[in-house]
Amino acid sequence: MKTIQESPLSVQGLTVAYQKKPVLQDVTFEVPEGKLIAIVGPNGAGKSTLIKAALGLIPKVRGDVRIYGKPYVQQRKMIGYVPQRESVDWDFPTSALDVVMMGRYGHLGWFKRPGANEKRIAMESLDKVGMADFAGRQISQLSGGQQQRIFLARALAQDAKLYFMDEPFVGVDAATEKAIITLLNELKKQGKTVLVVHHDLSTVNEYFDWVLLLNVGLIDVGPVDSVFTAANLQITYGGRLAVLDRSQDALVVTTR
Numbered sequence: 147m148k149t150i151q152e153s154p155l156s157v158q159g160l161t162v163a164y165q166k167k168p169v170l171q172d173v174t175f176e177v178p179e180g181k182l183i184a185i186v187g188p189n190g191a192g193k194s195t196l197i198k199a200a201l202g203l204i205p206k207v208r209g210d211v212r213i214y215g216k217p218y219v220q221q222r223k224m225i226g227y228v229p230q231r232e233s234v235d236w237d238f239p240t241s242a243l244d245v246v247m248m249g250r251y252g253h254l255g256w257f258k259r260p261g262a263n264e265k266r267i268a269m270e271s272l273d274k275v276g277m278a279d280f281a282g283r284q285i286s287q288l289s290g291g292q293q294q295r296i297f298l299a300r301a302l303a304q305d306a307k308l309y310f311m312d313e314p315f316v317g318v319d320a321a322t323e324k325a326i327i328t329l330l331n332e333l334k335k336q337g338k339t340v341l342v343v344h345h346d347l348s349t350v351n352e353y354f355d356w357v358l359l360l361n362v363g364l365i366d367v368g369p370v371d372s373v374f375t376a377a378n379l380q381i382t383y384g385g386r387l388a389v390l391d392r393s394q395d396a397l398v399v400t401t402r
């Protein structure tokens with residue numbers, strides 16, 4: 147008999163409010179394993195809030211979040227998180243290597259200090275994002291794109307099964323964007339599930355398997371081919387959507 151696979155992420159009736167104003171309303175969905183999933187919606191739609199609530203970083207009003215069938219607290223080690231870059235204190239005096247090693251702490255037992263093995267894994271992760279030469283550099287002395295790569299290396303070092311990345315493509319150059327995409331596809335090949343808050347609607351088709359459309363409530367979720375439609379985007383962005391055009395098989399969208 148075939149065993150039923152638990153979903154990497156199952157969200158039931160999730161409602162989150164700041165000062166009583168709901169920013170996520172009754173959101174329910176499940177994602178399949180091994181997919182690259184874009185989280186798409188206008189500014190203030192609750193995309194970052196959805197990730198933070200899933201990670202237990204902010205309290206919820208109602209609802210339930212399960213990671214492979216269990217609450218987050220029991221599954222910490224399975225999850226990698228790349229926060230929105232501007233939410234990080236880059237002046238904190240620490241080296242690139244230290245930031246990546248922090249990704250390994252979940253794997254160490256009590257009172258164990260990171261040793262040669264942890265350092266080797268951290269260096270390999272830095273190498274994968276092309277940042278090995280910057281291991282000793284203070285994070286405040288890195289460019290935006292380099293800082294983003296350091297955070298990706300940290301997520302890699304975590305060796306998680308489920309990843310959340312909050313706008314990893316914002317403020318990076320074309321080379322870093324390519325490096326991130328290569329890495330996402332590598333994670334996918336390893337059967338990992340990656341949810342990415344994504345702003346550039348013109349690359350959703352190319353980069354992602356699934357899309358989750360959000361604007362306080364869940365608009366739709368599923369394979370890009372069936373969910374990333376003009377009609378759904380109109381609902382998600384409302385009046386802010388200026389141009390919709392199907393050309394060269396890609397949905398071209400401009401927001402204002």
Ligand SMILES: Nc1ncnc2c1ncn2[C@@H]1O[C@H](COP(=O)(O)OP(=O)(O)O)[C@@H](O)[C@H]1O
Pocket residue numbers: 164165169187188189190191192193194195196
């Ligand atoms: N700490 C906070 N206190 C009060 N309101 C917040 C806080 N964080 C976010 N918000 C509000 O919640 C809404 C959703 O925010 P967020 O999840 O960051 O949106 P997104 O990531 O989709 O741009 C926005 O209206 C935002 O202003």
Ligand SMILES: [Mg+2]
Pocket residue numbers: 193194195230312343
């Ligand atoms: Mg956000």
